[in-house]
Ligand SMILES: *[C@@H]1O[C@H](CO)[C@@H](O)[C@H](O)[C@H]1NC(C)=O
Ligand SMILES: *[C@@H]1O[C@H](CO)[C@@H](O)[C@H](O)[C@H]1NC(C)=O
Ligand SMILES: *[C@@H]1O[C@H](CO)[C@@H](O)[C@H](O)[C@H]1NC(C)=O
């Protein structure tokens with residue numbers, strides 16, 4: 001019941017307030033809405049709680065703070081408003097851990113692969129957008145022998161951080177290979193609940209990390225890994241024949257991933273969509289090499305398949321995004337944030353894969369309008385946003401996750417207009 005109690009407090013703030021209107025064709029209106037929602041999000045920041053964390057019930061929601069910072073990172077990049085930059089940098093530095101891979105001692109023993117990757121997405125975005133780096137450190141943990149470290153670069157630049165995390169996932173993949181013919185387990189610590197589950201948020205996260213590194217570095221090793229994770233995911237049925245992304249499969253007691261849990265969540269679909277978009281762009285960029293134009297076609301059709309499935313499953317007929325749990329208002333603390341991933345990564349997909357742009361832009365515009373109407377313009381310019389974007393008003397359920405989601409979908413309108421860094425079409 002904890003999340004519910006939190007929601008009640010937020011409702012009290014919002015009910016007295018008028019809805020946030022956003023004119024989706026007017027940059028100043030979008031920016032104003034994003035600014036108010038970001039302020040409402042930032043109101044959850046508690047500098048006295050565990051370093052770099054937003055106020056969340058502990059310990060399960062560390063990953064959500066990672067997604068929240070990704071929202072504020074996108075906000076900073078897209079609006080040029082730097083008021084959150086110093087706290088953002090401090091949070092990323094504090095959670096980086098001694099090996100510069102987002103495995104901090106404070107999260108030891110319960111951090112899972114998916115928790116880690118939601119912080120790593122910050123490094124990937126910062127890398128792609130050439131965001132200022134953290135103060136340079138020569139080597140992780142004073143260790144000069146790691147593969148990505150050499151004398152001419154910082155071991156904690158965004159690319160190095162992303163590579164360290166990639167190496168973690170690749171190493172764990174090898175350790176996990178005795179069941180299901182591959183696939184990452186949800187947990188990387190055997191004692192944890194989830195050690196016997198190979199799931200989409202984890203493998204989609206590894207897939208996306210490899211694909212984004214491939215496009216950014218043009219190093220074929222990453223592309224080969226992304227292809228491998230995709231092939232495994234499709235082979236086991238986490239990505240099914242209709243491009244629907246299923247939640248996971250168990251590997252306990254010889255189950256060998258033969259029983260797929262068919263549950264669908266928007267962030268799982270989004271993780272694979274965004275990775276596929278990056279692979280499409282990677283093959284586009286390297287189109288002078290053998291096979292890459294056919295690979296480009298293969299990945300474009302996968303992007304299309306994933307997008308069409310997401311459109312059917314996570315959008316109303318009017319084109320407003322929703323999570324399946326909204327049907328019976330059962331969305332939990334984690335689930336209220338999932339639409340942030342779908343909005344964030346659909347916008348990036350539209351920029352990376354031009355043939356999807358028009359469809360995605362239309363869906364994000366209707367969704368952003370609905371999300372803004374679900375926010376109350378709070379005191380001090382802090383907008384508080386609800387869960388459902390389909391009601392034309394505030395639905396009474398507000399928490400950190402609903403705020404992250406609303407920020408992402410409004411920012412998506414700005415992201416659609418920004419050029420993809422490093423891509424020349
Ligand atoms: C949105 O902004 C555009 C451009 O200024 C304007 O033409 C249009 O009337 C506005 N729409 C609404 C509903 O206010
Ligand atoms: C608005 O949010 C800021 C942080 O972004 C916080 O300091 C302030 O107290 C909030 N104001 C109200 C009235 O909640
Ligand atoms: C942010 O700054 C960049 C570089 O000066 C500029 O190209 C861009 O238009 C600005 N974006 C906004 C939303 O002001």
Ligand SMILES: *[C@@H]1O[C@H](CO)[C@@H](O)[C@H](O)[C@H]1NC(C)=O
Pocket residue numbers: 141143144145146147
């Ligand atoms: C240094 O890094 C290498 C390669 O990742 C690792 O094998 C070794 O254990 C590390 N040494 C220390 C002291 O952390």
Ligand SMILES: *[C@@H]1O[C@H](CO)[C@@H](O)[C@H](O)[C@H]1NC(C)=O
Pocket residue numbers: 179180181235236256257
């Ligand atoms: C386990 O599942 C993998 C992936 O579907 C398959 O390749 C392998 O043959 C299976 N092994 C056994 C022993 O069933």
Ligand SMILES: *[C@@H]1O[C@H](CO)[C@@H](O)[C@H](O)[C@H]1NC(C)=O
Pocket residue numbers: 147163219220221222
């Ligand atoms: C490509 O990336 C892999 C994995 O990080 C690395 O081992 C390899 O040295 C890289 N190749 C080049 C040419 O940079």
